[in-house]
Amino acid sequence: MIFHTPYRKVLFSILFIIFHFQYLLAQHYDIRQYGVSDGLPSASVYSVFQDSRDFLWISGQDGLSKFDGKKFQNISSDETDSISNIDVAFEDSLGNLWGNTIYGPYKFDGRRFINYPFQNKPRNLWVTQQFITKNKKIWVTVGSGIYELQNNVWVKIPFIKNDDLVFYNQVVELDDNRLLFNFRDSLCVYDKYQNLNRIICNEELFPVFKSVRTFNSEIFVFTNKRVYKFKNDSLIVIYPDEINGFVSDVYLDRSGKLWVAIGSQGVKIFDYYSSNQKSIDKIIILGEVYDIMQDRYGNMWLSGNSGLYRLTPRYIHFIAKPKGLICKVFNAGDGKIIIGRIEGEPFVFRDDSLIPVSENYNYRGKFKYSGAWMYSITIDKEQRIWMGNNHGNIYRINSNQIEDLSGRFQSFKRVMGALTYNRSKDAIYLSGDTGIVKVRNDSIVKNFSVFQNQGEYVNAMNTDYSGRTWFCIESKTAIVGYIKNDSVFTVKNFSIKLFSDSHFYFDSSGYTYITTKTQGVFKIHLITSDSIKIDYHFSTKNGFISNLINAIDFDKSGRMWVASTSGIFSIRIIDSLHYNVSKYNLDALTGVTDWSLCYLVFDGSNRIYFTNRYGAGYIECDKVVENVIPPKIYISDISIADNKVNWMEYCRLLTPFFFTPVKPVLPFSLNQFIISYTSACYSDADEIYYSYNMNDNDSSWIFNGTSNKVSLINLAPGNYVFKVHSRTANSPWSKAAIFEFKINPPWYRTGLFYGLSIVICGTGLIFYLKRRRDQFALKLKTQQHLHELEQRLLRVQMNPHFIFNSLRSINEYIQSHKTILASEYLIQFSKLMRAILENSRQKEIVLSKEIEVLELYMALESQRMEHPFSYSIEIDPEIDPENTLIPPMLLQPIVENSIWHGLAPRNKPGKIIIRVKKQNETIQCEVEDNGIGREVSSISNNGLKAESHGLKITAERLGIIEQIKKIETNLKFRDLNGDNNFTGLNVTFTLPFEEAV
Structure with a gap:
């Protein structure tokens, strides 16, 4: 069929009305529809x-x-x-x-x-x-x-x-012995004795039993037209006047409400445990409802041929008022809630509507509100309502009549608008440009001077339960004080910056709360007349949603409600250090995102009334779910070294077979993880926040915001327990999801490697210590041998033959009356003996001392020979004799050998040349004579005569020096060809070059 344009418009209009009618009939629920889009x-x-x-x-x-x-x-x-x-x-x-x-x-x-x-x-x-x-x-x-x-x-x-x-069609376990069978055309109870008893339905002639639904101990049976309660093996029809249609589902929620889906008629809701037989609410959606379900969070879900619907209990009611910006809200007593406006007449909140004050109280005058807004309200004992704005206009509502009191208090050049009623003094306290005044019977009875500097003003006043009227003065720093028994007290130990519109609030326990625009809320109490103690500072550092606080109040249960520039939230104080925060995301419910002018007040009964810039509303406290159930969390997948592995599924499947939790064990090369996790949340306004932990310290949780994954890079070897939990802004943290795993150490950090290393190192240490011991023993032996050689050399140098011959020479000089020669010889002899003794005590001496000994020795030996010989000592210019060290008494035995085995048998004068040269980092010592040579003197092939003990000792000493100094001494004997067939001998050896420190 083709519709003409007018009919099509009518049809669309009808569908539009039907579509939106569902929300009109669901007064207690907010409905969210999900469809193909x-x-x-x-x-x-x-x-x-x-x-x-x-x-x-x-x-x-x-x-x-x-x-x-x-x-x-x-x-x-x-x-x-x-x-x-x-x-x-x-x-x-x-x-x-x-x-x-x-x-x-x-x-x-x-x-x-x-x-x-x-x-x-x-x-x-x-x-x-x-x-x-x-x-x-x-x-x-x-x-x-x-x-x-x-x-x-x-x-x-x-x-x-x-x-x-x-x-x-269905079977239901009634108890351990009985079953309830639904055969569609009949209901029968079956017992363990195989007895089948049919249940009679008196309400319908040919009932068709569609389904049996059980909720704890309650059993419901429904047909096409009726809903029955099954009890004591019989059927009892319920709500017969309300239910008469095609029943598709029945559901009993946790609050005791029975939901009945009746085809295209929608869903009727009954208070099941009350005697009321009428439905208390009705939900209508497009099309039919097939199924009803309640989730763990209390949301109701309806499914049908037009999609999926979520129903959330409505506890917030909001009234938009676009004309004139709304600011503060006040409790005027007797259920009266007054709403202040910026540059506008105040409202009275009545019957879920905002009524201008003049209409509500028959006020015929004109409110002076140009550029002004309602600042404070108080109620005296006669239930008269006093209102003050920030321009100093004072109004009083008395017996439904409004009075303008702005001109009655002439002591003020300007009334500032902050006012409060002190019940113990039966007086109204007003603030002005000169201080605070006490008003009784419309007259000022006392002035209080509270200002210290020009430009100060009172931005807040309120009276506590003990009769103290607290005030806050806006200055360079806030001045907080109170008036008690007509005396002014200033708190001296409380000094912070408080911007305007701070306020005082009091709880039933006697504590005072100061709200600020920058630092949250201070909970205080007096300890002396001029000092306070800050019991708690509520701020974003310890869980507060915002530090910009406009107002707070307390409901009957002691829960603190907070109005901030970030919206409304409540806190439940657990102890002196802990509290739970619940945030209420009102943006989606009110359509307002600007909460800079957000205020609230408790009506004394069950409602928190609140305002924002564009309207006012209330929250039904008893319907607000405190300690909202946190969203469950589970680990969805784990990527190890860029490979996605379903480890959680792997562990879940293996754990039942091993009767113990299974955790993956990974090599050190797979120590990079990306762990993803997820939670379900069925609130449009709520975000899910996550924190994770990698150790057992509960204080080391890392907040991860709304990100649902964590990257773990370069993890050290060890056992790990990764824990992650979730929450919404309005819930505590959930139970943590846990993923346990182990990372094995690299091969060079395993126990086997450490064991082998210990064995190898131990073996090496043993060999090293043994070698050191052997080296030490060898060194000790060498030093002992060297010492013995030095002693033997000393004995050789000071042998009796040399001493006897020297003394005989002295005696001959004396007998020949050569006393001068005898004296000189004796002096030289004594010098030589003393030098030999001194040098023998040292391991190394300077080269100059060794040359001194050689000169003394050669001079003495030349004087007593029949044919004296000449000698010379040549020193390399690169060698400093005073700073060059050599072992003592190495050259003397070689010189002695040249004198007595080379020059003495010559029977004519001879010559000895001693040369000391530097070659790289060594010293080359050379002794050369023009004696008869080795062959004539019958020197053996190795250059040493059997009787020459000094040369043998010198050769052994040089061998020991080679071992100690790690250098080759290269002791060599070389024959020389001379004139008249006389030969000579050249002896060389090498020593390390060492300088004296």
């Missing part, structure tokens, strides 16, 4: 199921979808014909979902659908029910019978003989 695969939704992780599973016409409150994840499968119409029934202990289809039961393990075979394939596989029994057995009901899953095969349970004529 939100991600659902189909607008037709059959049922909703919430798993243990709080995710919703939506069964629809085009398959299964998973919903976390923000987005839908559509589950696909190759078996589209089998699972396109799956209906989730329950979740088993391992987290697997079990669903019903017209092709049999399916299990979904998160990755794939599993279909188990039937032992005897029934004629009809249409599953009408699937559940876990009290003894943990899985049963499934198909038309031809009831089957139990045994060893992954469905085995039929024979309850009734010859049951081919019945249709098994």
